[in-house]
Amino acid sequence: MYDLLKGLRVVEGSAFVAAPTCGLYLAQMGAEVIRFDAIGGGPDFRRWPLAENGASLYWEGLNKGKKSIALNLSSPAGREIAQRLATAPNVVGGPDAGLFVTNFPAEGFLAYETLRKLREDLICVRVMGWADGSQGMDYTINAALGLPQMTGPADDPRPVNHVLAAWDLLTGAYCAFTLVSALLARLRGGEGRELRVPLSDVGAATMANLGFTAETALSGRQRARIGNDIFGAFGRDFVTKDGQTLMLLAITPRQWSKALDVLDLTGAVAALEGELGVSFAADEGVRFTHRARLYPLFERAFAGRTAAELAPAFEAGGVTWGAYQALEAALEDPRLYKDNPVFETVRHPSGLAYPAPGAMATIPQDARGPVQPAPKLGQHTDEVLAQVLGLGAHEIGRLHDLGAVAGADGR
Incomplete structure (x- = not known):
């Protein structure tokens, strides 16, 4: 108090x-x-x-x-x-x-x-x-x-x-x-x-205030459900090699580049940018629009490493991430x-x-x-x-x- x-x-x-x-x-x-x-x-x-x-x-x-x-x-x-x-x-x-x-x-x-x-x-x-x-x-x-x-x-x-x-x-x-x-x-x-x-x-x-109503009023339809995807940006849950689920978020250009570096995806993503004629680093909306092409790359990168390997690498690399955990585990955090x-x-x-x-x-x-x-x-x-x-x-x-x-x- x-x-x-x-x-x-x-x-x-x-x-x-x-x-x-x-x-x-x-x-x-x-x-x-x-x-x-x-x-x-x-x-x-x-x-x-x-x-x-x-x-x-x-x-x-x-x-x-x-x-x-x-x-x-x-x-x-x-x-x-x-x-x-x-x-x-x-x-x-x-x-x-x-x-x-x-x-x-x-x-x-x-x-x-x-x-x-x-x-x-x-x-x-x-x-x-x-x-x-x-x-x-x-x-x-x-x-x-x-x-x-x-x-x-x-x-x-x-x-x-x-x-x-x-x-x-x-x-x-x-x-x-x-x-x-x-x-x-x-x-x-x-x-x-x-x-x-x-x-x-x-x-x-x-x-x-968050733009939900303007979006619907102007488009004539309500936003569709997208599961755990972050609307308008790049973010979703991914499963590691040992079966743990981690949340990755990349809203800013810096967050995006850090994630690519740690996951060794810079080359693969650059190739996809060339194919699509876009720049993912410049616009979070572009990352969201093409998330169906990006997700498989990230899924494979996560599946190739354990959570114990990714966690320190994410921390050292400045990646924005979080581990899904039960409240029992959160009480020990x-x-x-x-x-x-x-x-x-x-x-x-x-x-x-x-x-x-x-x-x-x-x-x-x-x-x-x-x-x-x-x-x-x-x-x-x-x-x-x-x-x-x-x-x-x-x-x-x-x-x-x-x-x-x-x-x-x-x-």
């Missing part, structure tokens, strides 16, 4: 990936993030993957460094507490508050106009599925964007969903950016505001997990100790603080009620008796 956002208090009412990711990133930069959930846990509290004891590793991963308060969100008292938390006033000498991240519906007890009556300068970042308020999640948005038809083997027409929840993660990061942007405007004398960030718009805009200072082994609410990341950015000027585990559900209920809402012990006890709130023991 870092202290860049120290002095900010963010309240999070969320579930699943995008909104919790936003809160996670803010917490890792030093903000105090208070997440409220339903007593017993919300819809993401027991999502897979699960530990053997049934604890959600997913929930522990997305809520590191946050505080947790458990509320009965079906009761008027519980809903009122959620509203008061989201709109709690600043305290002299205390954190700058009035920052709320949620994926609750735009209408209802957490509607912006309802909350704004309690704090006029409230900043609310609201994750949505579709901009019209209809339900949508990463995989349904992805299907609508056409990407599953572009993914997978070229000879198989079935749509292929990707494993990574990319639109959720991009949306979460973008929400953190929009919240800090709105806060900067408020600090400069601006007003509070609601910022709605639909996954559908993040997905559609990103596709446009010092550049990814083992010995990576981003990770620290900590004990989590499940009682299990395993590596967890802190902030992904490295700031040489600032000391990286220790990784903070996720809280137990309701762990900070009494603390938050007392410190944020200023409730006394008697009132807190009354709320427990009413079943409006619960602590880490579920009561």
Whole structure:
């Protein structure tokens, strides 16, 4: 963790990936993030993957460094507490508050106009599925964007969903950016505001930013699937003599020439250039266009050497490459997990100790603080009620008796 956002208090009412990711990133930069959930846990509290004891590793991963308060969100008292938390006033000498991240519906007890009556300068970042308020999640948005038809083997027409929840993660990061942007405007004398960030718009805009939509709009057809080929450049997986699969990438002229040198393909490729009347070094698009002629040359070069022979040669020659490896092997890779200072082994609410990341950015000027585990559900209920809402012990006890709130023991 870092202290860049120290002095900010963010309240999070969320579930699943995008909104919790936003809160996670803010917490890792030093903000105090208070997440409220339903007593017993919300819809993401027991999502897979699960530990053997049934604890959600997913929930522990997305809520590191946050505080947790458990509320009965079906009761008027519980809903009122959620509203008061989201709109709690600043305290002299205390954190700058009035920052709320949620994926609750735009209408209802957490509607912006309802909350704004309690704090006029409230900043609310609201994750949505579709901009019209209809339900949508990463995989349904992805299907609508056409990407599953572009993914997978070229000879198989079935749509292929990707494993990574990319639109959720991009949306979460973008929400953190929009919240800090709105806060900067408020600090400069601006007003509070609601910022709605639909996954559908993040997905559609990103596709446009990368040229996907312009390509289809101008050509009248969607890009065809090409398996593991890198679109518009030279890159693909190749199998070595000992059966290992390596990824080779040659986008720039330098990357291309280095690969040819190490694989002893300079002469063969020059002959092919003469036959076709092209220069592969000058244009990555030409390499992509003629990849069907180039691939056999590279396949033979890879098949003639083992991975143990190619790896040091690639490294010494400055070739852009990578080995396909299972996550079990990646955990032993010092550049990814083992010995990576981003990770620290900590004990989590499940009682299990395993590596967890802190902030992904490295700031040489600032000391990286220790990784903070996720809280137990309701762990900070009494603390938050007392410190944020200023409730006394008697009132807190009354709320427990009413079943409006619960602590880490579920009561």
